[in-house]
Amino acid sequence: xxxxxxxxxxxxxxxxxxxxxxxxxxxxxxxxxxxxxxxxxxxxxxxxxxxxxxxxxxxxxxxxxxxxxxxxxxxxxxxxxxxxxxxxxxxxxxxxxxxxxxxxxxxxxxxxxxxxxxxxxxxxxxxxxxxxxxxxxxxxxxxxxxxxxxxxxxxxxxxxxxxxxxxxxxxxxxxxxxxxxxxxxxxxxxxxxxxxxxxxxxxxxxxxxxxxxxxxxxxxxxxxxxxxxxxxxxxxxxxxxxxxxxxxxxxxxxxxxxxxxxxxxxxxxxxxxxxxxxxxxxxxxxxxxxxxxxxxxxxxxxxxxxxxxxxxxxxxxxxxxxxxxxxxxxxxxxxxxxxxxxxxxxxxxxxxxxxxxxxxxxxxxxxxxxxxxxxxxxxxxxxxxxxxxxxxxxxxxx
Numbered sequence: 503x504x505x506x507x508x509x510x511x512x513x514x515x516x517x518x519x520x521x522x523x524x525x526x527x528x529x530x531x532x533x534x535x536x537x538x539x540x541x542x543x544x545x546x547x548x549x550x551x552x553x554x555x556x557x558x559x560x561x562x563x564x565x566x567x568x569x570x571x572x573x574x575x576x577x578x579x580x581x582x583x584x585x586x587x588x589x590x591x592x593x594x595x596x597x598x599x600x601x602x603x604x605x606x607x608x609x610x611x612x613x614x615x616x617x618x619x620x621x622x623x624x625x626x627x628x629x630x631x632x633x634x635x636x637x638x639x640x641x642x643x644x645x646x647x648x649x650x651x652x653x654x655x656x657x658x659x660x661x662x663x664x665x666x667x668x669x670x671x672x673x674x675x676x677x678x679x680x681x682x683x684x685x686x687x688x689x690x691x692x693x694x695x696x697x698x699x700x701x702x703x704x705x706x707x708x709x710x711x712x713x714x715x716x717x718x719x720x721x722x723x724x725x726x727x728x729x730x731x732x733x734x735x736x737x738x739x740x741x742x743x744x745x746x747x748x749x750x751x752x753x754x755x756x757x758x759x760x761x762x763x764x765x766x767x768x769x770x771x772x773x774x775x776x777x778x779x780x781x782x783x784x785x786x787x788x789x790x791x792x793x794x795x796x797x798x799x800x801x802x803x804x805x806x807x808x809x810x811x812x813x814x815x816x817x818x819x820x821x822x823x824x825x826x827x828x829x830x831x832x833x834x835x836x837x838x839x840x841x842x843x844x845x846x847x848x849x850x851x852x853x854x855x856x857x858x859x860x861x862x863x864x865x866x867x868x869x870x871x872x873x874x875x876x877x878x879x880x881x882x883x884x885x886x887x888x889x890x891x892x893x894x895x896x897x898x899x900x
Contacts, residue, residue: 503858517646524685526599528592532730533633539593540626551615570760637707660710670718765808782845793821798874811867840896851885
């Protein structure tokens with residue numbers, strides 16, 4: 503899909519010097535927020551392919567999940583309106599600049615439409631996909647705008663191990679002068695907030711330092727560093743007997759549970775969408791495949807419960823008589839678990855060959871195996887080697 507995104511973006515000139523639009527990127531355009539807003543658009547299924555910020559705002563799907571997984575007040579809370587305006591509007595404007603969405607302003611309202619459903623669907627599938635898109639897109643904008651060379655110079659200094667605060671300051675000031683000189687933004691503080699979202703995506707992909715609290719980061723920027731800050735968006739209510747830290751921890755745990763549930767439900771819904779028949783072609787595969795089975799149980803392995811690579815579609819017979827013997831859902835048939843993993847490996851391999859990494863990643867499948875079986879398989883294994891190692895692992899268990 504990355505090559506498809508690159509090919510798609512080459513059709514457009516994204517030069518900020520010509521568009522004079524600084525909103526090609528913004529504060530709320532983090533991988534998790536962009537992924538979530540794209541997911542909302544897909545679920546909105548806009549009539550006649552046209553929608554507004556208000557349409558997203560009014561969605562029960564958005565209301566439920568924005569509050570739960572990002573720790574925000576309810577979208578129904580009028581005092582949060584300005585924050586939610588940006589939370590929805592900024593990713594939409596970014597996607598419109600990238601031509602993934604079309605945009606038309608009528609009066610004071612922007613009307614959006616889906617211009618490329620395939621790329622939007624890719625972005626909505628998972629946060630890693632949104633990150634992949636953001637990197638290709640940001641690099642294209644910087645290149646078209648003639649300033650990518652300054653980021654590459656910064657990268658070279660990082661790779662050589664000679665990067666300094668002065669190198670970072672020089673890049674930041676160049677970017678600020680460029681934006682102020684070519685767009686309606688005239689404040690360095692606002693530019694700096696957007697600069698963070700640009701440089702850190704670039705840095706994460708190139709395994710180099712970026713920015714942290716307005717300065718050169720001490721460490722290399724990681725994918726997890728790019729996510730929207732879900733903590734402490736507002737003070738949490740606490741009992742008099744609780745410390746603020748204890749109250750925050752309880753709130754964060756509740757928020758994490760909501761986020762995990764959202765991700766699991768999203769993965770289940772996606773598998774229903776892309777897979778029609780049972781993925782295990784045995785004598786029990788006859789009939790409608792209605793069941794989504796966690797190969798490694800959600801209760802035992804919550805960290806991989808939302809991985810599509812850990813989910814497999816089965817018939818009711820396969821699910822309740824083979825995967826879970828005698829309908830005991832807390833019991834896993836180890837022999838059938840191996841059958842499921844082997845079948846899933848075939849499906850992932852076929853999907854990668856047909857659609858690239860839109861839905862699956864081989865690396866994620868290996869991670870799922872390593873977590874579920876407490877193994878240490880190399881990320882460099884071929885699918886044939888993965889299947890061979892699975893048989894060895896299960897024979898050793900037996």
